Amino acid sequence: xxxxxxxxxxxxxxxxxxxxxxxxxxxxxxxxxxxxxxxxxxxxxxxxxxxxxxxxxxxxxxxxxxxxxxxxxxxxxxxxxxxxxxxxxxxxxxxxxxxxxxxxxxxxxxxxxxxxxxxxxxxx
Amino acid sequence: xxxxxxxxxxxxxxxxxxxxxxxxxxxxxxxxxxxxxxxxxxxxxxxxxxxxxxxxxxxxxxxxxxxxxxxxxxxxxxxxxxxxxxxxxxxxxxxxxxxxxxxxxxxxxxxxxxxxxxxxxxxx
DNA sequence: ACCAGTCATCTTGTAATGCAAGATATATGA
DNA sequence: TCATATATCTTGCATTACAAGATGACTGGT
Numbered sequence: 001x002x003x004x005x006x007x008x009x010x011x012x013x014x015x016x017x018x019x020x021x022x023x024x025x026x027x028x029x030x031x032x033x034x035x036x037x038x039x040x041x042x043x044x045x046x047x048x049x050x051x052x053x054x055x056x057x058x059x060x061x062x063x064x065x066x067x068x069x070x071x072x073x074x075x076x077x078x079x080x081x082x083x084x085x086x087x088x089x090x091x092x093x094x095x096x097x098x099x100x101x102x103x104x105x106x107x108x109x110x111x112x113x114x115x116x117x118x119x120x121x122x123x124x
Numbered sequence: 125x126x127x128x129x130x131x132x133x134x135x136x137x138x139x140x141x142x143x144x145x146x147x148x149x150x151x152x153x154x155x156x157x158x159x160x161x162x163x164x165x166x167x168x169x170x171x172x173x174x175x176x177x178x179x180x181x182x183x184x185x186x187x188x189x190x191x192x193x194x195x196x197x198x199x200x201x202x203x204x205x206x207x208x209x210x211x212x213x214x215x216x217x218x219x220x221x222x223x224x225x226x227x228x229x230x231x232x233x234x235x236x237x238x239x240x241x242x243x244x245x246x247x248x
Numbered sequence: 249a250c251c252a253g254t255c256a257t258c259t260t261g262t263a264a265t266g267c268a269a270g271a272t273a274t275a276t277g278a
Numbered sequence: 279t280c281a282t283a284t285a286t287c288t289t290g291c292a293t294t295a296c297a298a299g300a301t302g303a304c305t306g307g308t
Binding site: 040041062 | 255
């Protein structure tokens with residue numbers, strides 16, 4: 001009746017990091033960018049658009065940053081840099097965020113390897 | 125007031141194929157698999173899980189197939205194969221699906237190149 | 249001083265979709 | 279007959295990328 005005898009029932013949603021990866025390359029991109037140095041919001045946006053060509057909107061980046069902060073991967077701090085007058089909110093990687101980056105990028109490597117193999121296989 | 129002086133409206137983000145890609149590597153994987161030969165639903169599921177390690181559920185694959193069919197990329201046909209008794213629904217690529225595969229895999233190549241560059245840059 | 253534009257952050261509403269769980273139906277074997 | 283396996287499909291929920299809007303503060307032109 002249930003027809004689903006093999007599915008691991010204990011695995012509630014949110015455990016599967018692979019699903020996360022498939023949906024959000026954005027998470028990985030963000031962690032990579034913050035690994036280099038702290039950035040503020042619009043700066044991240046610019047780097048994603050120009051460098052990674054991900055074509056992200058600011059309505060995407062701020063909720064993403066807040067999710068990452070709530071997960072403990074990112075910390076935020078208002079700061080005044082150099083000669084600019086207004087403070088900007090700088091986001092930085094936490095140690096736990098560094099670990100997450102390591103884990104996510106390993107997952108990415110696996111996924112991209114498999115996908116490339118699939119694509120090659122589908123060619124003459 | 126509206127603070128909306130910057131939006132270059134028009135064609136900007138309409139297509140969203142990139143968003144599609146980011147979210148759904150599944151689409152690409154499906155097209156690749158069907159390019160080789162027609163498959164029926166659970167067969168696709170097995171290949172995705174074993175070969176691509178995408179960890180997909182059947183509640184994912186059937187809606188995906190129906191979307192692809194509605195988009196004209198995939199055609200479906202009940203068929204009886206060899207000695208098995210019950211018919212299975214075989215899905216195959218249409219010419220338009222082949223074109224979509226070509227387009228999507230080009231997008232994939234771009235994305236994976238940029239992501240790998242980002243990841244490399246974030247390393248010591 | 250005033251006003252328009254820019255920078256920067258944040259919120260809201262919508263649409264897409266992956267997924268667990270359930271429903272349905274048929275064939276096979278105990 | 280009943281349980282199991284195969285196979286397809288549906289439903290409800292949670293996530294989330296995005297457009298559009300809101301807010302506030304500084305700057306430059308007049």
